[in-house]
Amino acid sequence: MLSAPNESAFPAPGLPEVAIVGRSNAGKSSLLNALVGRRKLARTSGRPGRTRAIVFFEVEERFLLVDLPGYGYATAPKAEQAGWSKLVAAYFDSRRPLRGVIALFDIRRTPDDLDQALLQMLSDRSIACKAIWTKADKLKRRAQDLRSQELSRALAPTEAGISFSVKTRQGRDELLDWIETRVSGR
Numbered sequence: 001m002l003s004a005p006n007e008s009a010f011p012a013p014g015l016p017e018v019a020i021v022g023r024s025n026a027g028k029s030s031l032l033n034a035l036v037g038r039r040k041l042a043r044t045s046g047r048p049g050r051t052r053a054i055v056f057f058e059v060e061e062r063f064l065l066v067d068l069p070g071y072g073y074a075t076a077p078k079a080e081q082a083g084w085s086k087l088v089a090a091y092f093d094s095r096r097p098l099r100g101v102i103a104l105f106d107i108r109r110t111p112d113d114l115d116q117a118l119l120q121m122l123s124d125r126s127i128a129c130k131a132i133w134t135k136a137d138k139l140k141r142r143a144q145d146l147r148s149q150e151l152s153r154a155l156a157p158t159e160a161g162i163s164f165s166v167k168t169r170q171g172r173d174e175l176l177d178w179i180e181t182r183v184s185g186r
């Protein structure tokens with residue numbers, strides 16, 4: 001595991017990479033824990049002091065899972081949001097073997113300008129974006145499907161969204177399959 005607070009600390013490009021990004025509180029730490037299965041790996045929000053580093057985890061010596069910092073902290077000053085954009089853009093622009101980005105959105109939340117800006121950063125660079133609608137267990141199946149359609153229309157990710165829950169494991173296998181497909185280049 002390597003934590004990079006700025007571009008000069010990024011590891012040299014090597015293994016394929018899949019990055020994970022989301023608004024603060026969208027459920028990124030929970031999803032990383034559910035995927036990688038080691039509670040220590042991911043930080044959880046709710047403690048003071050935001051993380052402004054990009055964290056690279058090597059998985060099975062085959063690929064890197066790249067944990068991008070969360071955005072949209074309620075109390076974040078403008079300068080901090082600008083710092084986030086600069087760091088994340090530096091990562092996207094560093095000619096890395098980036099096979100796709102998993103973007104997390106709380107299934108109950110209406111996307112705002114920051115969410116749209118993220119999607120724009122990805123589409124400007126032709127980076128595949130797999131949308132994950134998190135905390136799906138908070139809604140019944142029918143409501144999940146409706147929200148999934150609304151979010152897809154609002155955000156237009158390049159890859160079909162998945163309703164996901166760490167509680168019920170809904171969507172987990174589908175997401176793992178997507179990662180596998182991207183890293184193996186199939």
Ligand code: GDP
Nearest residue numbers: 024025026027028029030044045135165166167
């Ligand atoms: P992060 O800020 O994006 O890393 O978000 P966290 O992983 O810390 O999650 C934020 C809050 O949402 C925590 O209270 C989690 O317990 C909760 N949460 C995350 N995923 C789920 C989920 O799938 N279902 C439910 N019900 N709660 C979740």
